Amino acid sequence: MADFRQIKAIAFDLDGTLIDSVPDLAAAVNATLQELDLPLTTAEQARSWVGNGAEMLMRRALSFALGTDVSEAKLAASMPRFMHFYKQHLQQHSRLYDDVILVLKQLSAAGFKLAVVTNKPYEFTIPLLKAFKLDSYFSIVLGGDSLAKMKPDPLPLAHILQQWQLTPAQLLMVGDSKNDILAAKAAGIASIGLTYGYNYGEDIALSSPAAVCEQFNEISALMNVTAESMEQ
Numbered sequence: 001m002a003d004f005r006q007i008k009a010i011a012f013d014l015d016g017t018l019i020d021s022v023p024d025l026a027a028a029v030n031a032t033l034q035e036l037d038l039p040l041t042t043a044e045q046a047r048s049w050v051g052n053g054a055e056m057l058m059r060r061a062l063s064f065a066l067g068t069d070v071s072e073a074k075l076a077a078s079m080p081r082f083m084h085f086y087k088q089h090l091q092q093h094s095r096l097y098d099d100v101i102l103v104l105k106q107l108s109a110a111g112f113k114l115a116v117v118t119n120k121p122y123e124f125t126i127p128l129l130k131a132f133k134l135d136s137y138f139s140i141v142l143g144g145d146s147l148a149k150m151k152p153d154p155l156p157l158a159h160i161l162q163q164w165q166l167t168p169a170q171l172l173m174v175g176d177s178k179n180d181i182l183a184a185k186a187a188g189i190a191s192i193g194l195t196y197g198y199n200y201g202e203d204i205a206l207s208s209p210a211a212v213c214e215q216f217n218e219i220s221a222l223m224n225v226t227a228e229s230m231e232q
């Protein structure tokens with residue numbers, strides 16, 4: 001079993017890890033497609049387009065709807081509309097995955113520093129965390145546009161190592177996508193892969209994280225925190 005005893009801080013992915021956000025992302029994609037008189041998509045299809053930020057989501061959606069590569073001009077014109085619609089939807093149909101608050105409470109109480117590293121634009125990340133009462137658990141929140149590069153680039157994780165003065169052995173990445181695992185590997189840190197999120201329909205184990213969890217609450221046992229550790 002992976003040894004996480006040196007870990008002092010944990011960076012969590014957001015979409016597909018803490019929050020199932022596809023219903024609202026799909027609704028915003030469809031509102032944009034409808035305005036353009038293009039065929040609509042399904043939430044199932046949209047799931048396979050999430051993971052590389054809002055612009056890549058719309059690039060994939062428009063290419064699918066048009067049946068061909070989308071021009072940069074068309075993509076650029078659609079982005080403000082998508083952002084407008086997603087701002088309206090944000091948390092309407094999204095939901096927290098089971099036990100997320102419980103585990104974040106346990107980890108905070110046990111002294112772990114917690115961060116969010118998402119490819120979602122920052123302007124949506126904070127309101128979404130607030131809507132689900134998650135914001136107070138994280139002392140660093142990085143969106144896909146917070147730094148010059150997003151996951152799978154290691155830059156956001158390198159930024160956290162630097163901000164918190166940690167060695168790579170002390171930081172862990174938890175996520176559902178190969179972008180999370182690749183970013184962790186490139187930063188030289190360990191990762192946990194979750195099976196329930198969005199990974200382009202691919203098994204997360206194929207990316208070889210240090211551990212694979214089927215449910216969020218399995219993280220507590222891996223990090224050696226339990227209900228008792230909260231009472232101490």
Ligand SMILES: O=C(O)COP(=O)(O)O
Nearest residue numbers: 014015051052053118119
């Ligand atoms: O917005 C996305 O494409 C994915 O966001 P995530 O990095 O939180 O999974």
